[in-house]
Amino acid sequence: MDKGILLEMSGIGKSFSGVKALHDARFTVEAGEIHALLGANGAGKSTLMKILSGAYEADEGTIRIEGRELILRSPADAKAAGIHCVYQEVDTSLVAHLSVAENIFLDRMMTAKQRAWLKWRDLYAEAEKLLADLGLNVPVRKKVADLTLAEKQLVLIARVMVEEAKIVIFDEPTAPLSLEETDQLFRIMDKLKKAGIGLVFISHRLHEVFQICDRATVMRDGRMILTEPTSKIDTSDIIHAMLGRSLDDEYPKQEVPIGEVVLSARDLTLGNRVRGVDLEVRRGEIVAVVGLVGAGKTELSRLLFGADEAERGTVRIAGKQADLRAPAGAVESGIVLVPEERRKEGILVKESVLHNLSLPILGQLSKWGVLSGSKEKSNAIGVIGRLGIKTSSAGQLTGFLSGGNQQKVAIGKWLNTGAEVFVLDEPTKGVDIGAKRDIFTIIGELAAQGKGILYLTCEFAEALGLADRILVMCDGRIVKQFLRGEATQENLLYYASAGQEELA
Amino acid sequence: MNKLMQFTYKYGALIFIGVVLLFFSLYNEYFFTYGNLTDILRSISIVTFVAIGVTISLTVDGFDLSVGATVSLTTVVTATMMVWFEMPLVVTIIVPLLVGALVGLLNSFLIVKVRIPDMIATLAMMYIINGIHKTYTKGYAIYSNMQMSDGTKAPGVMEKDFLWIGQGKLLGVPFPVILMLIAVIGAHLFFKYTRWGRQMIMTGGNEEAARLSGLRVKRVRMYAYIASGVMAAIGGILFAARVGSGQIDAGSPLLMEAVAAVFVGYSVLGAGRPNIVGTFVGAVLTGVLINGLTMLHVQYYVNDIVKGGVLVLALAVTFMNSHRKKTA
Numbered sequence: 001m002d003k004g005i006l007l008e009m010s011g012i013g014k015s016f017s018g019v020k021a022l023h024d025a026r027f028t029v030e031a032g033e034i035h036a037l038l039g040a041n042g043a044g045k046s047t048l049m050k051i052l053s054g055a056y057e058a059d060e061g062t063i064r065i066e067g068r069e070l071i072l073r074s075p076a077d078a079k080a081a082g083i084h085c086v087y088q089e090v091d092t093s094l095v096a097h098l099s100v101a102e103n104i105f106l107d108r109m110m111t112a113k114q115r116a117w118l119k120w121r122d123l124y125a126e127a128e129k130l131l132a133d134l135g136l137n138v139p140v141r142k143k144v145a146d147l148t149l150a151e152k153q154l155v156l157i158a159r160v161m162v163e164e165a166k167i168v169i170f171d172e173p174t175a176p177l178s179l180e181e182t183d184q185l186f187r188i189m190d191k192l193k194k195a196g197i198g199l200v201f202i203s204h205r206l207h208e209v210f211q212i213c214d215r216a217t218v219m220r221d222g223r224m225i226l227t228e229p230t231s232k233i234d235t236s237d238i239i240h241a242m243l244g245r246s247l248d249d250e251y252p253k254q255e256v257p258i259g260e261v262v263l264s265a266r267d268l269t270l271g272n273r274v275r276g277v278d279l280e281v282r283r284g285e286i287v288a289v290v291g292l293v294g295a296g297k298t299e300l301s302r303l304l305f306g307a308d309e310a311e312r313g314t315v316r317i318a319g320k321q322a323d324l325r326a327p328a329g330a331v332e333s334g335i336v337l338v339p340e341e342r343r344k345e346g347i348l349v350k351e352s353v354l355h356n357l358s359l360p361i362l363g364q365l366s367k368w369g370v371l372s373g374s375k376e377k378s379n380a381i382g383v384i385g386r387l388g389i390k391t392s393s394a395g396q397l398t399g400f401l402s403g404g405n406q407q408k409v410a411i412g413k414w415l416n417t418g419a420e421v422f423v424l425d426e427p428t429k430g431v432d433i434g435a436k437r438d439i440f441t442i443i444g445e446l447a448a449q450g451k452g453i454l455y456l457t458c459e460f461a462e463a464l465g466l467a468d469r470i471l472v473m474c475d476g477r478i479v480k481q482f483l484r485g486e487a488t489q490e491n492l493l494y495y496a497s498a499g500q501e502e503l504a
Numbered sequence: 505m506n507k508l509m510q511f512t513y514k515y516g517a518l519i520f521i522g523v524v525l526l527f528f529s530l531y532n533e534y535f536f537t538y539g540n541l542t543d544i545l546r547s548i549s550i551v552t553f554v555a556i557g558v559t560i561s562l563t564v565d566g567f568d569l570s571v572g573a574t575v576s577l578t579t580v581v582t583a584t585m586m587v588w589f590e591m592p593l594v595v596t597i598i599v600p601l602l603v604g605a606l607v608g609l610l611n612s613f614l615i616v617k618v619r620i621p622d623m624i625a626t627l628a629m630m631y632i633i634n635g636i637h638k639t640y641t642k643g644y645a646i647y648s649n650m651q652m653s654d655g656t657k658a659p660g661v662m663e664k665d666f667l668w669i670g671q672g673k674l675l676g677v678p679f680p681v682i683l684m685l686i687a688v689i690g691a692h693l694f695f696k697y698t699r700w701g702r703q704m705i706m707t708g709g710n711e712e713a714a715r716l717s718g719l720r721v722k723r724v725r726m727y728a729y730i731a732s733g734v735m736a737a738i739g740g741i742l743f744a745a746r747v748g749s750g751q752i753d754a755g756s757p758l759l760m761e762a763v764a765a766v767f768v769g770y771s772v773l774g775a776g777r778p779n780i781v782g783t784f785v786g787a788v789l790t791g792v793l794i795n796g797l798t799m800l801h802v803q804y805y806v807n808d809i810v811k812g813g814v815l816v817l818a819l820a821v822t823f824m825n826s827h828r829k830k831t832a
Contacts, residue, residue: 305716307715307716326715326720327715327716327717327718328715328718328719328720330718331718332718336718337716339716344710344712344713345712345713345716346713346716347713348706348709348710348713348714349710350709350710351705351706351709355702355705355706358702359702359706359714359717359718359719360717360718362699362702362703363699365699366698366699369698369699369700370697370698370699371697371698371699371702373697413717417718
């Protein structure tokens with residue numbers, strides 16, 4: 001097996017509206033190696049891989065495959081150069097109502113490479129052989145819609161094989177898989193590797209990295225921090241490289257007396273994303289739930305707010321059973337959610353700030369169903385002033401505000417609902433530093449008023465800076481609890497990325 | 505170029521109406537008279553009610569295609585109330601309103617509970633209602649003392665008091681025009697100043713965000729469809745009162761006319777979304793065009809081409825603008 005450098009990316013730079021996402025990034029993949037690409041969320045790994053797969057164009061830098069310089073303007077260019085992706089969301093890449101064989105040969109069937117007349121028998125035979133080579137046992141005539149997620153992923157890999165891939169990017173492929181399915185995937189990745197293909201493996205699960213990867217590269221803040229063979233480093237090296245900076249004092253934390261239990265959830269369950277979660281939040285307390293992407297935090301927050309209905313479990317707010325059949329009931333019960341998908345779920349971007357802020361309290365603002373313009377206005381002006389929302393006027397369309405100010409609207413609409421518990425799901429996502437601080441201050445003030453705060457985040461530093469108590473979530477379960485001051489980023493990451501099998 | 509586009513988007517529809525009015529006024533001296541203008545308004549009064557219904561369904565990001573069929577059904581129901589059953593005026597009016605509400609309830613059941621997409625659900629309902637109203641009348645038009653299929657004569661007649669609703673005048677203004685103006689102003693105030701109106705607008709703006717803000721969006725959508733059905737029913741009652749009989753398939757052409765008025769309304773004052781004032785302007789524009797073209801002795805079958813052309817023009821302005829906004 002020749003161990004020449006297959007892919008070389010060097011000097012890659014990329015900015016998004018003035019913010020540098022990648023600085024002089026260098027990344028190489030050898031033929032027949034599995035190279036792990038690691039980093040915290042926002043470190044730049046997905047930007048780098050999107051450049052490699054042609055989804056983004058780099059501002060600067062060169063990409064070479066087998067020494068030839070490439071210009072990748074579109075995903076089609078990347079595919080033509082032999083660069084393929086296996087995304088976590090396999091459903092977007094497969095055609096559900098076509099058979100396995102049709103999906104495997106999809107690209108070929110749609111291009112000039114295919115002769116006008118299809119020979120179905122040959123096609124099926126070829127597909128069968130291919131799957132057998134990969135060690136897969138999937139009927140080729142079965143519809144893709146009827147496959148399990150793991151099988152779909154394997155079909156996608158088979159398709160990549162057909163197209164003579166040189167580089168295959170696996171973007172968190174194991175996140176939705178069971179242990180056995182993961183093992184099967186790793187066996188197949190090993191086969192691809194032996195066939196001389198270069199593999200890029202993105203995962204948050206560090207033990208998997210050591211299990212199958214030859215080398216690991218760690219990114220942080222858009223820069224390459226470390227590239228080493230996995231035999232020469234250990235987990236703590238990687239975690240250290242990933243986190244790097246120390247905790248600074250960007251977290252204004254007020255000391256607030258903590259009162260009685262205001263939210264208590266018992267045995268909340270929905271499928272395998274939320275598996276029997278118990279938790280409690282007291283008045284004045286900020287409880288952070290940390291976990292990696294896909295740990296089930298968003299699903300948990302939606303259950304607590306009645307956005308989805310739990311299969312099992314009870315939620316009590318201020319001692320009373322909460323009505324969580326729909327968000328309307330949750331609001332009446334005194335629990336509110338600031339959802340992660342701000343622009344889609346948190347606010348109505350095409351409506352004014354005023355209308356957004358009035359929405360949950362239309363009843364309060366009207367008499368006999370007629371809205372009081374003056375009450376509406378004074379509510380909006382009050383909230384805008386209290387949260388420091390930067391907007392030209394209350395009538396401004398919310399979509400024109402900056403991310404941070406949109407988030408303040410998403411929080412602000414709940415202020416006058418009399419809610420007892422605020423659930424915030426990744427409230428600092430896509431928010432600049434200044435607005436982040438404002439949001440932390442707002443959260444602190446809510447706690448000071450005796451509200452209970454449940455703060456779900458994958459930014460460990462935020463949890464360490466803000467929370468009175470940190471719950472670590474992994475694979476739908478709360479696996480560990482830390483009191484303020486007990487936790488470090490290292491042990492949060494350890495518990496968040498360790499599969500539960502290691503805890504047992 | 506950009507500014508011109510902006511200007512066209514905002515005032516294009518109003519200027520277009522102005523130009524059309526001016527043109528017809530100059531062409532025919534009778535056009536711009538009180539008599540003719542009230543005629544135009546009376547001619548659009550029924551379709552305006554239907555269009556308000558469509559506007560309401562579009563406001564919640566739905567689409568009620570069954571309104572035309574509902575007009576047909578309620579027209580014959582209204583007529584039979586008098587002709588077959590000799591009911592008093594109150595019953596004659598209330599029963600079709602209930603029928604309209606029931607249609608809306610069924611629509612919302614299919615859409616909200618069964619989760620059939622709005623257009624398809626109401627399309628299916630349109631078929632069913634069309635069938636029902638013909639089955640109900642056995643395919644005959646309903647008129648005073650009509651011949652029944654068993655050879656007897658129907659006992660009742662279309663009441664005078666009832667016909668006044670569609671044909672009478674109050675203070676020199678045709679009564680349907682007064683009703684229409686009340687409905688337009690009422691619906692406009694409803695959306696601008698009431699909680700329920702706002703809830704509908706917000707639901708249509710982004711159903712999931714509205715739901716996650718604590719709105720009971722399913723209920724809101726249900727009320728919207730019921731309102732749409734009731735508006736169509738008022739259209740049906742007016743239709744029966746206007747023509748003095750219960751015609752089969754009376755409402756069928758009204759669906760497209762109402763939809764056209766609503767979408768022309770999108771382009772009025774650059775709203776870009778369903779709005780009552782725009783809908784009314786759209787209905788007026790159609791009325792003016794038809795009236796004017798008739799005076800020009802244009803054949804009636806050309807009308808649909810003109811109406812369609814105006815609709816395309818309005819849609820083009822609206823959607824070119826919304827696309828430009830997105831790409832800008």
